[in-house]
Amino acid sequence: xxxxxxxxxxxxxxxxxxxxxxxxxxxxxxxxxxxxxxxxxxxxxxxxxxxxxxxxxxxxxxxxxxxxxxxxxxxxxxxxxxxxxxxxxxxxxxxxxxxxxxxxxxxxxxxxxxxxxxxxxxxxxxxxxxxxxxxxxxxxxxxxxxxxxxxxxxxxxxxxxxxxxxxxxxxxxxxxxxxxxxxxxxxxxxxxxxxxxxxxxxxxxxxxxxxxxxxxxxxxxxxxxxxxxxxxxxxxxxxxxxxxxxxxxxxxxxxxxxxxxxxxxxxxxxxxxxxxxxxxxxxxxxxxxxxxxxxxxxxxxxxxxxxxxxxxxxxxxxxxxxx
Amino acid sequence: xxxxxxxxxxxxxxxxxxxxxxxxxxxxxxxxxxxxxxxxxxxxxxxxxxxxxxxxxxxxxxxxxxxxxxxxxxxxxxxxxxxxxxxxxxxxxxxxxxxxxxxxxxxxxxxxxxxxxxxxxxxxxxxxxxxxxxxxxxxxxxxxxxxxxxxxxxxxxxxxxxxxxxxxxxxxxxxxxxxxxxxxxxxxxxxxxxxxxxxxxxxxxxxxxxxxxxxxxxxxxxxxxxxxxxxxxxxxxxxxxxxxxxxxxxxxxxxxxxxxxxxxxxxxxxxxxxxxxxxxxxxxxxxxxxxxxxxxxxxxxxxxxxxxxxxxxxxxxxxxxxx
Amino acid sequence: xxxxxxxxxxxxxxxxxxxxxxxxxxxxxxxxxxxxxxxxxxxxxxxxxxxxxxxxxxxxxxxxxxxxxxxxxxxxxxxxxxxxxxxxxxxxxxxxxxxxxxxxxxxxxxxxxxxxxxxxxxxxxxxxxxxxxxxxxxxxxxxxxxxxxxxxxxxxxxxxxxxxxxxxxxxxxxxxxxxxxxxxxxxxxxxxxxxxxxxxxxxxxxxxxxxxxxxxxxxxxxxxxxxxxxxxxxxxxxxxxxxxxxxxxxxxxxxxxxxxxxxxxxxxxxxxxxxxxxxxxxxxxxxxxxxxxxxxxxxxxxxxxxxxxxxxxxxxxxxxxxx
Numbered sequence: 001x002x003x004x005x006x007x008x009x010x011x012x013x014x015x016x017x018x019x020x021x022x023x024x025x026x027x028x029x030x031x032x033x034x035x036x037x038x039x040x041x042x043x044x045x046x047x048x049x050x051x052x053x054x055x056x057x058x059x060x061x062x063x064x065x066x067x068x069x070x071x072x073x074x075x076x077x078x079x080x081x082x083x084x085x086x087x088x089x090x091x092x093x094x095x096x097x098x099x100x101x102x103x104x105x106x107x108x109x110x111x112x113x114x115x116x117x118x119x120x121x122x123x124x125x126x127x128x129x130x131x132x133x134x135x136x137x138x139x140x141x142x143x144x145x146x147x148x149x150x151x152x153x154x155x156x157x158x159x160x161x162x163x164x165x166x167x168x169x170x171x172x173x174x175x176x177x178x179x180x181x182x183x184x185x186x187x188x189x190x191x192x193x194x195x196x197x198x199x200x201x202x203x204x205x206x207x208x209x210x211x212x213x214x215x216x217x218x219x220x221x222x223x224x225x226x227x228x229x230x231x232x233x234x235x236x237x238x239x240x241x242x243x244x245x246x247x248x249x250x251x252x253x254x255x256x257x258x259x260x261x262x263x264x265x266x267x268x269x270x271x272x273x274x275x276x277x278x279x280x281x282x283x284x285x286x287x288x289x290x291x292x293x294x295x296x297x298x299x300x301x302x303x304x305x306x307x308x309x310x311x312x313x314x315x316x317x318x319x320x321x322x323x
Numbered sequence: 324x325x326x327x328x329x330x331x332x333x334x335x336x337x338x339x340x341x342x343x344x345x346x347x348x349x350x351x352x353x354x355x356x357x358x359x360x361x362x363x364x365x366x367x368x369x370x371x372x373x374x375x376x377x378x379x380x381x382x383x384x385x386x387x388x389x390x391x392x393x394x395x396x397x398x399x400x401x402x403x404x405x406x407x408x409x410x411x412x413x414x415x416x417x418x419x420x421x422x423x424x425x426x427x428x429x430x431x432x433x434x435x436x437x438x439x440x441x442x443x444x445x446x447x448x449x450x451x452x453x454x455x456x457x458x459x460x461x462x463x464x465x466x467x468x469x470x471x472x473x474x475x476x477x478x479x480x481x482x483x484x485x486x487x488x489x490x491x492x493x494x495x496x497x498x499x500x501x502x503x504x505x506x507x508x509x510x511x512x513x514x515x516x517x518x519x520x521x522x523x524x525x526x527x528x529x530x531x532x533x534x535x536x537x538x539x540x541x542x543x544x545x546x547x548x549x550x551x552x553x554x555x556x557x558x559x560x561x562x563x564x565x566x567x568x569x570x571x572x573x574x575x576x577x578x579x580x581x582x583x584x585x586x587x588x589x590x591x592x593x594x595x596x597x598x599x600x601x602x603x604x605x606x607x608x609x610x611x612x613x614x615x616x617x618x619x620x621x622x623x624x625x626x627x628x629x630x631x632x633x634x635x636x637x638x639x640x641x642x643x644x645x646x
Numbered sequence: 647x648x649x650x651x652x653x654x655x656x657x658x659x660x661x662x663x664x665x666x667x668x669x670x671x672x673x674x675x676x677x678x679x680x681x682x683x684x685x686x687x688x689x690x691x692x693x694x695x696x697x698x699x700x701x702x703x704x705x706x707x708x709x710x711x712x713x714x715x716x717x718x719x720x721x722x723x724x725x726x727x728x729x730x731x732x733x734x735x736x737x738x739x740x741x742x743x744x745x746x747x748x749x750x751x752x753x754x755x756x757x758x759x760x761x762x763x764x765x766x767x768x769x770x771x772x773x774x775x776x777x778x779x780x781x782x783x784x785x786x787x788x789x790x791x792x793x794x795x796x797x798x799x800x801x802x803x804x805x806x807x808x809x810x811x812x813x814x815x816x817x818x819x820x821x822x823x824x825x826x827x828x829x830x831x832x833x834x835x836x837x838x839x840x841x842x843x844x845x846x847x848x849x850x851x852x853x854x855x856x857x858x859x860x861x862x863x864x865x866x867x868x869x870x871x872x873x874x875x876x877x878x879x880x881x882x883x884x885x886x887x888x889x890x891x892x893x894x895x896x897x898x899x900x901x902x903x904x905x906x907x908x909x910x911x912x913x914x915x916x917x918x919x920x921x922x923x924x925x926x927x928x929x930x931x932x933x934x935x936x937x938x939x940x941x942x943x944x945x946x947x948x949x950x951x952x953x954x955x956x957x958x959x960x961x962x963x964x965x966x967x968x969x
Contacts, residue, residue: 103921112953
């Protein structure tokens, strides 16, 4: 149940949809937050820590590193200041996608932007709304389903750090965006999901009708396609349509390749009912090799639907081809 | 001329654009249909059958299985009930993309949803229009260029069934969508097109100006890019633009990877004239290896344009690198 | 500084945004042009020439061939007539994406459309605006970030010509499109960028705030993802948004695979400041192997920002894994 965050608490203290995104963690969801104005600066400390199994993870407190790291989430217009503590014995960094940063927050050895072993270094990520371009178009704002990752461990591109787990989701929300009840991070990293293979891949859970947000990220050096059974989304910024004339493709399968990310929201089991649904890489040999996990949609009251436990047992007892 | 369907007959009995999509087959186009209301339930029987060359196909009647299977087509809002007859000696199923189904129609061994050898099993696919999401966005409807495939033969992901030909196109139309004159299904399955290599790949035919619909599907474990000469389309739901401000990319080359599908309509030879046009994978070694086919655009009266037969002969006489 | 074109001169003689795109070259930007009406026919001569290092390039005058070839640019509605001179000893051609051409301008051996050694042959590319489709949609126009390449050298798909450098960018502008100050062509061709590896890959340069247009093209037989540090764009036709409700994905990383192309404009260093920014393939081993280049954003007055020279030196002194 890695990287599952309950958002109900966050929403409790504010009007739905106006609650301020805050930095959330996999292990310990933050308490209810209050609404903020655009332009706030949020300060956090992150820790890069060695984990069992030769992994390295990011965490928001000592001893809490996970793979993937915590979901970082801010409003478009806000700034995030990160004091990254490198508790490992190797050079590493944190490099974001989608947001604004100057060369000293690039996270790359090219710009001498990294943490030596034991070092703490500040990285500043800024965001902004879209701006007019000569009155005819708009330069895009920062809102999106992004991600962050190491760019310095092992090679100048962080190949070693990414391989060992130094990655996570970064969400920049636009005012008015609909906030989810739960969030799942799925990282296709080489031939694994969140550095695990079935049946050890995450089983994500939600109750029927809950608004679930998926953030999918690609890493490593292999190519994949992400497929979710019985749910679909629009291939645009929010995964939803702006209206009846929104021409966006609607999909349930999408390329998920190194450095790319996307996100979408679904209503768990909507129109299809509760049950155990697969998410997997649709490349046949990758799925057969263990790039598959479960999305358990419980009944609306949280109870198990008929057949669900049997499916879970089947999944765990199955001999995957990598065994 | 596999999977070429003439739609003129379908349109004859109803106002253009309001004719009801119906289940159509590769081998035997259905007769003219009458308009239906949203919410209809259509019932068909499909047969999974062994074919020469170690292939297995889906068909709409005994002895009529093809690779790809028939194009299945319904209106958004309709339900499709499929009685699948497994005439083979192996476990298999049918799994759809894009539509709604409960766990017992999942087509996956995970949910014990498959046909044993000789068994007949019902699969129910439902569709629906988009729905408002908190007044600010819309959850996507079912309309799209989707596909169906086996999810049980050989492995729990149907790797054996897909490799041998158990796949086909599934179209869910929205009210007002423009219906085509002809339809072509192109499946990039590992290193083949519709499980064939040039010069045995399909030669699709149309007369100048006919509205031709292409449905492209990716399968297997290799990555490809689909390219069509002298025609282009918008990279959105219909392949056409909503109006002058529709920002969609216009393309003539698109990633076509396992589990993904897209569709578009072109006017055959519009602005470029009749002739023999290639469609092919744009990965150089894949094209050289035989992932290429022909799109013959005849004159408006159906006669052959100058040079066309010579090009076809050239294609058939050429020694492809896989020979 | 390959393929960098200064557009200021072009804009000088016409109202911004209404200046006529003209054929521009990498080596010798054309002088200021005057506005033209839609429907103009532009005639150019191109030369395919052998270059050192077993390369072959296209150029707009004898002895001026480059890899990539010159950026060809016209207004939607215009026609481009190319007299291609083959100065090499091998069969070759020029095949465009996105535009209209009849079979004799296809550039393919299938249609006997190529230049024998020493031969000059005319290729005609036409373009057009979008057109209504039964009053409900629009068939896409020609505007887009396209490309051209050989389709005849080595194999019937030009595998040899493409491998050796016979490719370039083709832009079709729509009336009202915003013209850039500078243009960069980036071609991921197998495991190289513009047929080079770091540190010999292009270093593109701009001053802070200049409007820079990137045209990215994929070729060969390998798959890649293009990433640009500290800048982002919309994944649509222009890379900009139509307005606040444009649902387009905003990205900074995109699949760049054989036969595909895309383009976008950024304001150099906008919101992030001057400095040396990487562009690279995000596939880890590809980046480590040398698929990386530099985007030098100077101060607004053209002077070097602090740390920039050190970063450039670091890049040149670094031992890339392919050395």
